[in-house]
Amino acid sequence: MHRNLCTVFAEQADKQPQHIALVRILKGKTVPLTYGEYLRRVIHLSAGLQATGVSFGDRVLLLSENRPEWAIADYALLSLGAIVVPVYPSLPANQIEYLARDSGARVILVSDEKQYRKAIEVSKAVPQLETIVVMDPPAQLASNAVSFADIEQRGADVPDAERRFRERITQIPPDHIATFIYTSGTTGEPKGAMLTHHNLLSNVDASLQIIDAGPGDVFLSFLPLSHVFERMGGHFTAVACGATVYYCETLFTIARDMQIARPTVMLAVPRLFESIRDRIMESVTKQPSLRRRIFHWAFRNASKAAQAVRGERRWTPWLRLKHRLADRLVLHKVRELTGGRLRFFVSGGAALGKHNAEFFHAFGILILEGYGLTETSPVVAVNRPNDYRFGTVGKPIPGVEVRIAEDGEVLVRGPNVMLGYYNKPAETAEAIDPDGWFHTGDLGLLDADGFLRITGRKKDIIVLANGKNVAPVPIEEQLKTSPYISEAVLFGDEQDVITALIVPNFERTREWAKMQGLMVQSDSELVALPEVKQLIKREIDRLTPHLAEFEKVRRFTLLDHPFSIETGELTPTLKVRRHFIKQRYAKELEAMRR
Structure with a gap:
């Protein structure tokens, strides 16, 4: 059998x-x-x-x-x-x-x-x-x-x-092909990854071990x-x-459906956490002054307590007492948004961002970030409930080998690696070398304790005119922590400076403009306001002081509409299609080169 x-x-x-x-x-x-x-x-x-x-x-x-x-x-x-x-x-x-x-x-x-x-x-x-x-x-x-x-x-x-x-x-037989899963095509036409029963079961078995x-x-x-x-x-x-x-009824009923299902485990992508975080902070801004002060006091002390849980600072009796009070006043209410019995989220599909993991951990919500690809069935590495490090994607799962090539590329070998791409022998040979290592195209580092950190995408590395290399993804993720920035896509190949296309968080930016007495009729008018451009400039400067001078965004263009799947800027998994965006907004990018 x-x-x-x-x-x-x-x-x-x-x-x-x-x-x-x-x-x-x-x-x-x-x-x-x-x-x-x-x-x-x-x-x-x-x-x-x-x-x-x-x-x-x-x-x-x-x-x-x-x-x-x-x-x-x-x-x-x-x-x-x-x-x-x-x-x-x-x-x-x-x-x-x-x-x-x-x-x-x-x-x-x-x-x-x-x-x-x-x-x-x-x-x-x-x-x-x-x-x-x-x-x-x-x-x-x-x-x-x-x-x-x-x-x-x-x-x-x-x-x-x-x-x-x-x-x-x-x-x-276990080696029979179970599925063709087509890659999302961020850089070209989709390819059908051939995954066997054994590929997928090896991932299931390894996941349940940890x-x-x-x-x-x-x-x-x-x-x-x-x-x-x-x-x-x-x-x-x-x-x-x-x-x-x-099964959630729709993407728009997730909040309600968490109350109905009261899940203990939930798989999600960073956009969900960003959305929940934005809703929490937006709700706080609308509260009376006293409640706002209570929330911020509770969050500060909860963050310190979460650091103690992670071993980053020492517990003290005074901190424990303040944490219990913070939980009674604020923290438990946030946990109730997930149904009240969630053990952990597992995050994948895109970079979570250390700040997001720490934000939710302060409320007692653990997000286990992992890493994988369609071609690896998918999980390569994941943080464990009792062995996690925020800012990393965890340690490789049992049975899977990970090594870092000389150029920094993450290589993967194991029972989870696909047979190849359907009807594409050349692409398969390029992806899987004769020793069975799958070349992920991602750049990463393995620390001394075996935690993997993804630093960027090999094909996305920007090479400036002076030969300096810039990894855009970490900078983009940092910029998106601003309450006024929804999307940021960096460019700069063969340019003197880094430029960016930025999609504002229209709702938050409109609220800010209204508070400044700036009235607009449309998003086009909003992004044209000099005051809004200055706001975004201040946010960019605030969030990137640690960058080298050549890595900093020197010019940017505000777009008057969000990216979407329908208009082609996003894949069905909500990843940015960088090459498509480069073509679609060629005029705007060229204007910033001058």
């Missing part, structure tokens, strides 16, 4: 069939699904998809928001030996068409009418895409479309479906399951330890 993602799932479902596995939050109400029901639906969908023609090795696109049917479809397809190609629901039809063509997909599963319309458009352009399966179908379906419920019912009618399912999953989780835990899932971080951590790992997963 082979051990793979499906056998781990079936084993857990058999162990605790009555335990709640999945909970969908719908219109503020909860719709639970037990592990036993979860397995039954996977068996039926698997049999129905097989009857529809899905077979071993077929590529199938999965285009849906987070919901129980996503998870059911994933395991059903994997149980057939199919290769699942998850697709971000935010992608437009033309980008989905590229994934369909490149992967050679024959079938696509979609969530609702909006995604169905995209699938119809793609199927017209890609003849090999034969079948569309719709979870929430419209009244009328095209001839090549069928409802998810009909496929399930078809499977339920298959004689001996459960026995066939159980026999079939034991025959899937982060204690079990049936008593509740995960709240809001990051897209099409992202390898959420899929491995909030899907495969949650199942492997027998936990319960709640």
